[in-house]
Amino acid sequence: MPESPPSTTPLLPTSLMQLATGFWSFKTYAGAIEIGLFNLLANGRELTVEEVSAGLGIAHRPADLLLAGCASLGLLDKSGTRYRNSAPAEEFLVEGRPYYFGGFVRYLDRREYPAWQHITEILRTNRPTTWTPGTQQSLFDTEDPQTLQLFWDCMYSISTFTARALAGVYDFTRHKRLLDVGGGAGAFPIELCRTFGHLSATVFDLPPVCDLARQKITDATLDDTIDVVPGDFLRDAELPPGHDAIILSMILHDWDEETGRTLLRKCRAALPPGGAVLICELLLNDERTGPPAAALMGMNMLVETEGGKNYSAAEYRSWLREAGFARVEVLPLEAAGANGVVVGYAS
Numbered sequence: 111m112p113e114s115p116p117s118t119t120p121l122l123p124t125s126l127m128q129l130a131t132g133f134w135s136f137k138t139y140a141g142a143i144e145i146g147l148f149n150l151l152a153n154g155r156e157l158t159v160e161e162v163s164a165g166l167g168i169a170h171r172p173a174d175l176l177l178a179g180c181a182s183l184g185l186l187d188k189s190g191t192r193y194r195n196s197a198p199a200e201e202f203l204v205e206g207r208p209y210y211f212g213g214f215v216r217y218l219d220r221r222e223y224p225a226w227q228h229i230t231e232i233l234r235t236n237r238p239t240t241w242t243p244g245t246q247q248s249l250f251d252t253e254d255p256q257t258l259q260l261f262w263d264c265m266y267s268i269s270t271f272t273a274r275a276l277a278g279v280y281d282f283t284r285h286k287r288l289l290d291v292g293g294g295a296g297a298f299p300i301e302l303c304r305t306f307g308h309l310s311a312t313v314f315d316l317p318p319v320c321d322l323a324r325q326k327i328t329d330a331t332l333d334d335t336i337d338v339v340p341g342d343f344l345r346d347a348e349l350p351p352g353h354d355a356i357i358l359s360m361i362l363h364d365w366d367e368e369t370g371r372t373l374l375r376k377c378r379a380a381l382p383p384g385g386a387v388l389i390c391e392l393l394l395n396d397e398r399t400g401p402p403a404a405a406l407m408g409m410n411m412l413v414e415t416e417g418g419k420n421y422s423a424a425e426y427r428s429w430l431r432e433a434g435f436a437r438v439e440v441l442p443l444e445a446a447g448a449n450g451v452v453v454g455y456a457s
Contacts, residue, residue: 138179140219143212147176148185148195148203156192202267209271214264221257225413232412240414262295262322269297269359272390272447277305279441280388280451282355289314289353289380291343291373292361296323299336312337314350343373349380356381359390360447362426363407366417374433374454381456387435390448394422404449423452430454 142148150165151157157165163173177193180186185199195204202211225232225239232239282288282302288311290298299311313323317340327336339350349356356377362370377387392404399405404420411418423440430438435454442450 135183136218136223138176139183139185140215140223142176142180142185143203143215144219145176147180148199148212149205151186151193151195152200152204154194154200156189156194158191158193162193209267210263211267213260214267217257217260217264220260222410222413229409229413236412238412238414238416243416262319265360266295266297266326268445268447269294270301272359272443272445273298273301274305275443275445275448276388276390276451277302279443280453282306282309284384285309285355285386287311287353287355289350289356291349291356291358291377293323293357293359294319295326296336296338297326298357298359300326300330300332303332303335304330310335310337312339312350312353314339314341314343316340316342343376344369349376351380353380354382354385356385356387357390358387362389363391363411363420364415364418366419367421367425367429369417370421371429371432374429374435378434378454378456383456385456387430387454387456389426389452389454390443391426391450391452392420392448393426393440393450393452394420396422396424398422401449423450426452 145166145168147162147166150162159170159174159177162177163170166173168176177186177188180199181188181193185196185203186193187196188194201207202209204210205212221240228239237243276298283306286309288299288302288309290296290311290313293299293313293315296313299313303309303311313320313327313336315323315338320338320340323338327333327338341350343349358373358377362373365373374387381387392401392407394404394408395401408420411420427438427440430452433454434456436457437455439453439455440450441453
């Protein structure tokens with residue numbers, strides 16, 4: 111009996127359709143936050159389409175479609191005719207919660223989404239569109255304080271969970287004092303000093319950012335444990351001394367290779383023998399084919415920075431060795447802000 115020909119699966123454009131319509135999901139998500147849907151459903155409230163329509167002051171049709179869209183994305187649950195926040199939405203998308211994530215979504219929607227519409231121009235000119243090099247000092251030099259506050263709020267939220275992941279894979283009992291370079295509002299020192307009670311730390315960042323860090327540190331009742339030192343890690347010749355661990359979280363991807371190498375040399379000069387620098391990033395694989403989170407963050411650096419890009423662990427390993435670090439190891443992470451930490455140990 112003759113063999114049947116092997117079955118062939120027809121090539122379909124389904125995956126291309128998903129890529130093409132990805133913005134539908136984002137804008138549904140962003141619109142629900144902006145209009146206050148998750149706040150309306152906070153604290154376990156379960157509402158019908160009609161009640162959501164009245165509560166948000168919108169017509170029945172958009173309320174119905176928004177609820178269906180958010181439920182399809184896992185942002186809402188439904189029982190009978192009533193909708194409620196899903197567990198992640200209740201925890202992270204209700205304003206006022208300790209780890210509110212909605213600020214990040216609003217920042218992307220207001221600042222980065224419009225900029226990405228000019229991606230062809232950016233590819234051709236190799237210049238960011240969210241700010242104007244030559245006129246502004248950096249991407250953080252903005253005339254819109256609300257947008258800047260959204261940025262720092264979202265960075266704090268992401269960094270908090272990245273710090274917790276780091277605490278689970280790296281043993282900080284070997285260190286006494288941390289330096290968080292470009293530490294923002296201090297999420298890493300706050301989380302790590304809470305986890306490792308023997309640790310003390312310093313946040314090193316630009317003066318306006320230090321004010322945010324001081325408030326977060328005070329709110330965490332860690333004023334006696336965490337210091338704040340204003341400075342500029344790009345322009346200052348040296349980093350603050352007296353630390354045996356230095357953290358660079360989502361810092362090096364903002365800059366070109368030479369800037370990154372220079373900063374790592376400063377880190378090595380500031381560390382005693384046995385000290386370590388920890389680079390927390392979304393790392394590309396060595397072939398530079400993924401993962402998507404790292405590769406697409408690199409594209410976002412094209413939109414946001416003059417020279418930034420996402421690098422691989424192999425590239426960081428080379429930089430660290432060139433800077434004088436005797437041993438390098440790579441530890442995997444599972445966090446929104448990083449998929450790995452590259453650790454360089456000073457001899």
